[in-house]
Amino acid sequence: MIVEKPVNTEFTNKRVSIVIAALNPAELLSAQFRSFLNQKYKDIEIILNLDPRTNDNTLNIVADWKDRLDIKIIYNNSRLGEGRLEGAKAAEGKYLMHLDNDMTITEDLISECINLLNLGNDAININEEVIGAGFWTRCKWLEKRCYFGDWDFSSPRFFRKSTYFEVGGHNPLLSLSEDKDLDLRFKKNSKKITFSRNILFHNERTLSIYKTFKNKYFWSQTGFEYLAAQKVAAWKQVLFIFFRRAYLRNWKLFLTYPHLGFGMFMLKFAELLGVICGGIGTKLNIVRKREYKSYSSGSK
Secondary structure (H helix, E strand, O other), X not given: OOOOOOOOHHHOOOOEEEEEXXXXXXXXXXXXXXXXXXXXXXXXXXXXXXXXXXXXXXXXXXXXXOXXXXXXXEOOOOXXXXXXXXXXXXXXXXXXXXXOOOEEEOOOHHHHHHHHHHOOOOEEXXXXXXXXXXXXXXXXHHXXXXXXXXXXXXXXXXXXXXXXXXXXXXXXXXXXXXXXXXXXXXXXXXXXXXXXXXXXXXXXXXXXXXXXXXXXXXXXXXXXXXXXXXXXXXXXXXXXXXXXXXXXHOHHHHHHOHHHHHHHHHHHHHHHHHHHHXXXXXXXXXXXXXXXXXXXXXXX
């Protein structure tokens, strides 16, 4: 716990709880913590909800940061939706922010999000800028760029804790599209959502076709639960995976980076194949529960 932590008097010490559900997050954890430390808004706590199988250097890294950040570790995380929900239950703050452990945030982001809530919004979408190495990571960058300001393929990450639980929080049965499921319930309950001007950086490290397929294969073990919860949206995501309005709106990007556009659609095909194979494997009891190696190893 931080001693004599600076307080942002503009917001009268209204705490923000940042919830991170993760398995073996040590590789990128220091970079993420540094982005929290650099926030202009200082009344922050971090809820790190670790999968019980975590066996990397995470605890040592947390120990290095414990005198600079308020960090709470819990172990109640078997699926990503559960990890986010249980992390929120352990939060003390008035505000919640959900991140993956491979994300860093700009220094004004939290202050801006609180201001947007105070203007009458209920939840905040945050655009993601993909960073990392290699051709396939650049292809993922192009896809995420298409989703800037897009209501169909963006989901809220920042809200008042009371509003989050009012709509039910994350579905604990989901790992696939748990964020989109929450977004749809916010919209169903007529909650007002807006976009921040600030962004977050999503470090995909080095993507590949195989890694993309593998991620979707294992995430899709909860695909049928998502289908049961959001049937129309789930089918739209699958059937229109190559034909999305966001791609049409950003046609200039595809003209500027045609090679990345070709690679992006190859990644989307790998994702689709992963979902199909994962779904079949789940039905045939081939997929072993929770076999995936990292909650932040790729987009869901």
